[in-house]
Amino acid sequence: MNSVSEYDVLVIGGGPGGSCAAAFARKQNFRTLLVEKCAFPRFRIGESMLPTSNAILRATGAWSKIQAAGFVPKHGALFVLSNGTVTKEVIFSESLVPGLDSTYQVERAKFDALLLDHARELGAEVRMETTVRSVESGAGLHRVTLEGTAGTTETVSARWVIDASGRDNFFVTEQKQALDPATSPKRMAVYSHFRGVKRAPGRAGGHTVVVRLEDGWFWLIPIDEERTSVGLVTTLAAMQRAKLPPEELFWAAVKASAKLRELFDGAEATMSFRVTSDYTYFRRQLAQERLLLVGDAAGFFDPIFSSGAYMSMWSAQLSIELLTRADRAGRGLTPRERASYTNAIKNHAGVFRRLIEIFYNNRSFAVFMSQEVPWNMMPGLTSIVAGHAKLTWPLWWRFKLFSLICRLQLRFQIAAPLDYRQPDAAG
Numbered sequence: 001m002n003s004v005s006e007y008d009v010l011v012i013g014g015g016p017g018g019s020c021a022a023a024f025a026r027k028q029n030f031r032t033l034l035v036e037k038c039a040f041p042r043f044r045i046g047e048s049m050l051p052t053s054n055a056i057l058r059a060t061g062a063w064s065k066i067q068a069a070g071f072v073p074k075h076g077a078l079f080v081l082s083n084g085t086v087t088k089e090v091i092f093s094e095s096l097v098p099g100l101d102s103t104y105q106v107e108r109a110k111f112d113a114l115l116l117d118h119a120r121e122l123g124a125e126v127r128m129e130t131t132v133r134s135v136e137s138g139a140g141l142h143r144v145t146l147e148g149t150a151g152t153t154e155t156v157s158a159r160w161v162i163d164a165s166g167r168d169n170f171f172v173t174e175q176k177q178a179l180d181p182a183t184s185p186k187r188m189a190v191y192s193h194f195r196g197v198k199r200a201p202g203r204a205g206g207h208t209v210v211v212r213l214e215d216g217w218f219w220l221i222p223i224d225e226e227r228t229s230v231g232l233v234t235t236l237a238a239m240q241r242a243k244l245p246p247e248e249l250f251w252a253a254v255k256a257s258a259k260l261r262e263l264f265d266g267a268e269a270t271m272s273f274r275v276t277s278d279y280t281y282f283r284r285q286l287a288q289e290r291l292l293l294v295g296d297a298a299g300f301f302d303p304i305f306s307s308g309a310y311m312s313m314w315s316a317q318l319s320i321e322l323l324t325r326a327d328r329a330g331r332g333l334t335p336r337e338r339a340s341y342t343n344a345i346k347n348h349a350g351v352f353r354r355l356i357e358i359f360y361n362n363r364s365f366a367v368f369m370s371q372e373v374p375w376n377m378m379p380g381l382t383s384i385v386a387g388h389a390k391l392t393w394p395l396w397w398r399f400k401l402f403s404l405i406c407r408l409q410l411r412f413q414i415a416a417p418l419d420y421r422q423p424d425a426a427g
């Protein structure tokens with residue numbers, strides 16, 4: 001009879017969420033198995049990190065490796081109107097919260113592989129090119145079926161499961177089918193990596209550049225000395241109206257914007273275009289008695305404020321803290337602990353969600369782009385844009401006030417509207 005391998009913690013997925021969870025589990029001496037369906041390095045979109053991720057990576061012990069990996073330092077972000085007439089620079093060192101001065105833009109293939117190797121070095125057992133097919137839970141133990149590339153299957157057992165399997169629905173449970181109601185229109189992103197996209201000189205060359213169109217936006221993220229990740233985000237409805245294939249839609253939007261034409265002059269794609277659509281969702285319950293959803297497996301809103309990888313790593317840290325306490329007491333998570341995990345993540349995500357709403361509304365976006373933000377609100381907003389979604393009092397009142405002004409702007413004109421017309425069409 002085959003014996004079943006037993007683990008304390010089984011982690012599904014080797015993205016930033018899964019690898020950080022495995023690293024934190026090892027730091028608690030748990031026998032840890034991480035299962036990843038792909039061979040690494042593998043492509044992933046989501047290259048812009050937030051400064052609040054640094055402390056988490058420091059706590060895993062991977063930070064010095066990240067610093068030595070040659071990633072592009074990121075000191076802030078630049079928001080630009082598509083005709084180039086209005087710009088707003090967010091500089092992280094002007095944040096109200098100390099220690100959020102900078103982070104990195106990363107090529108995810110390299111970043112994810114580095115974090116996975118780090119978890120392995122800490123003693124996590126890692127199975128690559130292995131897919132989790134099912135998890136059967138009962139009597140304080142999960143029986144997990146794994147499938148290798150040759151179709152071979154194996155069953156292992158674990159007291160705890162961390163589902164960090166991302167957005168890919170390779171492993172769907174009943175729990176994952178129940179979603180919060182959608183609050184925004186369905187959006188899509190068309191993206192690729194490019195060589196030759198123009199950058200600002202000096203430190204600002206590492207910024208994420210967001211080019212805001214009247215009905216969408218572009219990200220430009222430098223991922224190494226030469227290459228820049230660029231993507232167009234628009235609604236599925238706009239895409240259908242345009243009746244253009246995604247790549248043509250991308251180039252048409254570049255052509256229509258004076259700013260993008262300038263940045264793209266002489267640039268060429270280094271890989272084929274990719275499309276991700278309808279990526280906004282949040283699962284209703286994020287924890288069961290001995291299973292926690294981490295990162296994109298729990299939910300994802302929108303890439304605009306680069307919160308995805310940070311949320312994955314932060315929820316990984318939180319999930320291991322929670323299960324460690326319960327495990328040491330020889331029990332699963334209480335209903336209260338499960339609810340508090342779900343609420344903690346949704347509250348954190350809720351802060352980004354409000355910023356996202358403000359960004360997508362043309363009227364409130366005009367407030368965001370204002371050059372003079374009164375009452376010293378901007379350093380508070382900068383902290384949140386740097387990822388500090390934990391709203392301490394100095395951040396809380398600034399955020400609430402800013403949010404209120406944005407709401408008022410929907411009815412009264414507090415900030416002047418932005419003029420999206422292109423120079424050649426402005427008349």
Ligand SMILES: Cc1cc2nc3c(=O)[nH]c(=O)nc-3n(C[C@H](O)[C@H](O)[C@H](O)COP(=O)(O)OP(=O)(O)OC[C@H]3O[C@@H](n4cnc5c(N)ncnc54)[C@H](O)[C@@H]3O)c2cc1C
Nearest residue numbers: 013015016017037046048132165166189295296303308309
């Ligand atoms: C268009 C777009 C742009 C984005 N831009 C940014 C950005 O600039 N900055 C940012 O921080 N975030 C960004 N994001 C979000 C970011 O991509 C994700 O939030 C982040 O990758 C989530 O990390 P994760 O570890 O939760 O999941 P993932 O990185 O998706 O990792 C999940 C892993 O699980 C594996 N897996 C899946 N199913 C199984 C299974 N059954 N068995 C074994 N393994 C499995 C997958 O192969 C994968 O490696 C963007 C997202 C989109 C859609």
